[in-house]
Each structure stands twice: as structure tokens, then as C-alpha cells.
Amino acid sequence: MTSTARMRPSHPVDLPLAVLVDLFSLVSAGRAVEGTVVRGVSMASDDVLPGELFVAVPGAKVHGAAYAAQAVDAGAVAIVTDEAGRALVADLASRVPVLVAPDPRALAGPLAAEVAQHPAARLRTVGITGTNGKTTTTYFVDAALRAVHASTAVLGTVELRIGDEAIESPRTTVEAPVLTNVLARALEQGATAVAMEVSSHALALHRVAGTTFDVVAFTNLQRDHLDFHGDMDGYFRDKARLFAPGQGRRGVVVVDDEWGRRLVREAQIPVESVATHVGDPAAADADWSVVAADVGLDGVGSTFTLRGPDGREHTAASPLPGLVNVSNAALAIVVAHAAGVDLDVAITAVAGAHAVPGRMERVVERAPGRPLAIVDYAHTPDALVLALDAVRPITPGRLVIVFGSDGDRDRGKRPIMGEIAARLADVLVVTDENPRSEDPGEIRAAILAGVREVRPDLTDVHEVTPRSEAVRHGLAIAGEGDTVIVTGKGHEPTQEIAGVFHRYNDRDVFLQAVADGLADAQPATRDGGVA
Incomplete structure (x- = not known):
């Protein structure tokens, strides 16, 4: 597994543990919390740094509390867990405060955000979900953001990158404390915007809890991960979590499939719709639509015409071949525009985006x-x-x-x-x-x-x-x-x-x-x- 230690902030801020206890109604089950200060949050015992709070959650096979002693030995100053975890850490209660919550996984993100002084709120943030196209669309959006932001961050399947500094990504969407660390470090490094992939697993497992995105986006929903979600309805419900108040402020949804159209109807935040299939009846009701496309025969890219809500048509291009990348490019342009990038600037930047690793x-x-x-x-x-x-x-x-x-x-x-x-x-x-x-x-x-x-x-x-x-x-x-x-x-x-x-x-x-x-x-x- 890739270590994310390099992506921690260089100057963490100490916060009294008592503040977290009061704010999140944590129940004390160990030594007193007074005098304990926290400078970070971790869910991985082998990644804990001195002064951090260790959040022990139930795992697929083993409860995280089984590794609490390792975390404390590494410098963890307190443990947050559930009732099952409390029994597993009883012998540590004399060494560090043990705090109990009904769902510690759901609290990990908000805890980390509070300790780090809510870095997401100080960045322009974009979160992209869907089955196919998340990575490509994220890189396209980043290209547009970089046209107006001096430094940006990208988080996703391929890498965690802040400016020119990057490491391999351990998963599509990192755990909530790691996400907070990366965002805090991005601020330290002068970044002002971030584009990231948000997987369905991440949404179901609260990995983006504590982060409210300025713009959220949906590419499509196709058969995948049914071993985890059970069926397509379950898969959809987890994806739709991104379009809830407190998780996203506004959304952009591709309506080329029935799931996108359903999301537009059910989303709890304001959304714009994008139809990318030329001639699709859904385009008549969409806010944005691709009305012409030429995939070309050079194998390098495609050109297309994007019609906006005002009826104006704009010539745009994708640097990658195929109609699927017309869809990704159109969505990226609208998302970047929703995130504050001038439309013409977004169109030019997406057309000139660099190749995406492992995507065509x-x-x-x-x-x-x-x-x-x-x-x-x-x-x-x-x-x-x-x-x-x-x-x-x-x-x-x-x-x-x-x-x-x-x-x-x-x-x-x-x-x-x-x-x-x-x-x-x-x-x-x-x-x-x-x-x-x-x-x-x-x-x-x-x-x-x-x-x-x-x-x-x-x-x-x-x-x-x-x-x-x-x-x-x-x-x-x-x-x-x-x-x-x-x-x-x-x-x-x-x-x-x-x-x-x-x-x-x-x-x-x-x-x-x-x-x-x-x-x-x-x-x-x-x-x-x-x-």
C-alpha cells in the first residue's frame, strides 16, 4: 500500500481533545481527556504520527481496534471507536482516553476536518462520480482549473498530486483523514483548487464525510461493483449521496442514461443537466447538449458543438478519441464553468489537456x-x-x-x-x-x-x-x-x-x-x- 505520509501538512495545529468530545458528543470510556491535545486523525495504525487521534472502525474481517495498541505505541494520544471496539481496547483505557461513538467511520472525516480547520472550505473543490469516465473527466477539469488557478491538486485512481508533487494513489478515493491531510497540505503549498474522483465505495463508507464540494458531477452508471452494492438500485443510491446538502453545493449530471435522468429528478441540490449523445431526445430538456460531433480519423481527438442554456453554440474538442471522450470533455467544460472558469477558457483548456495515464x-x-x-x-x-x-x-x-x-x-x-x-x-x-x-x-x-x-x-x-x-x-x-x-x-x-x-x-x-x-x-x- 502506498504511504501517504508525504501528503500530510507540515505545520499541523493542536486542538484540545475536549473540544472534539463536546462538539461530537463522544462518550468517554478511559482516562480523562483534559490536557490532551490532538494534531491529526488517522484510521491506519501503521500510519499514525505522534499526537494523532486513532479512529478504530469495524473492518471486513478484523475490527480496527485490534490494532489500537500499535497505534498508541506509535504516538496516538486517544482512541475513538464503537462499543465493539471499546471491549477490544479495555487494557489501553489507562494509557489514553478512549471515546465511544455509534458510528466512528462516519465521524472520522468531520473529526479530521475540525482538527485541520476545515481545509476544503478554503479551496475551490470539485468531486466527480460515476462508473466510467471519472478519471478522464477529473483530469480535464483540472486542466481547466489550472488555466485560472496558479496551483491545483488532483486526487483519484492514478495519483495524489499537489502542484508538481505526486505519489501513487492507494485507492480511487482515500480515507477521510487522508483526504483532509492532502487538502491541508494543498493549502500549505499554495493550491487554490482541487478536482477529485469520488467512488461509490467512498460514498457508502463516508470517505468524503466532512468535505462539502463546491461542484459535484455524475458521468454515468453502468454495471460494476454489484458484489458490494447488491444491485443497480443500491449502486445508484450510493452514488446519489454526493448530491445531498452538506456534501455538494451544486451539481452537473450527464443524462445520457436512465440513471442520470433519475438523479436530476431526485437530487437534493441544484443541478444542471448535460446531454452528450447527438440526436438523443433527452437533449431537448437538457440545460447543455452536444448537437454535433466529429470523432475524426486521426485517433488523437474529436471535435463537437456544445449548446448552452442560452441557446448559443460553442465549438469544443476532446484531446482523446471516441464519443465517450466527447461526453467526458463536455461534462468537464460545464463543471469547470460551474466552478468559476470562464466558458471559453474552459473549452480551450480541455481541448489542450495532456494525455491521461492509462486512458486511451x-x-x-x-x-x-x-x-x-x-x-x-x-x-x-x-x-x-x-x-x-x-x-x-x-x-x-x-x-x-x-x-x-x-x-x-x-x-x-x-x-x-x-x-x-x-x-x-x-x-x-x-x-x-x-x-x-x-x-x-x-x-x-x-x-x-x-x-x-x-x-x-x-x-x-x-x-x-x-x-x-x-x-x-x-x-x-x-x-x-x-x-x-x-x-x-x-x-x-x-x-x-x-x-x-x-x-x-x-x-x-x-x-x-x-x-x-x-x-x-x-x-x-x-x-x-x-x-
């Missing part, structure tokens, strides 16, 4: 004897359709896909992914993604079951492991006019197999293959068949 990332350019090679994070059925549809127009030859599916996650999507790949790509290389605790072969078998629905004889289908060899295989069998797209992991720097994280990145494998001369070799047989 062109790693190897087409050249004599060499295919185009792309890395994309698409790991849901709908994202896979959008990715392959975006790449097909820029592929004069065959479209080769290297892909798998995650272990310990929604098993129902595996055959769906296989069917989509078999229908939209020409050559399939089925491999492993993050098997986690599952048997990789069983995951691949489920994918291949979906492939067989389209190609019973598995024509042009290869099963190759490990993933690095699958990527190299895809490149080796591709010719000059072909495109090789590797999906599912995008920017990710590790691969989890049997509970162990191994350093791995699809982009690095592509580049090493090119260095080895693999991309310049003559294509292997085009017959296919499961390898």
Missing part, C-alpha cells in the same frame, strides 16, 4: 511494420464497448484486444466481457487481470464461455498467461495496419495474484517489447485458436 493512452505509435498500441482502463462491459468503438475507426487493419477480468469481484460480467470482445474485436488474447484470491484459470474460462456465444470454434482467440506474455503476444501477432488495445488495468502499477501484489504495468510491457524489437517483427500466424 497511445503507447506505441503506428509506423512501418509496427501496429498502434493503446492501454485503456476499460474494465466494465459498457466501458469495453466504448473503448472498442473508439478504436475501430482508427484501425485500417485488425483490432487486437488483450484483456481479462478481476477476481473477487462481480462474476456475472465475465462472460459479458467475453461476448463483447468477440463481437467487436478481430483477435482476442484472453489473459489475467487481478485474480486476487481466485483461480485465474476459472476466471478465464468464464470469459471464454462468453466468447463461445459469438465464436463457437474460438477462431482468432488466444489464451495466454502470464499477462506480460499476453501483451507481448498481442503485439507480436499484429501488423502495421492493426491496433492492439490492452484493457482492464490502465495505469495500475501492480497486479494482485493470490493476495500478493506484484509490480506490473501494461505500458511498461509494451515499451519493453518495442525495445526488444518485438513490434518490428513479422506478424505471427493469423489463424488463431486457443493457445
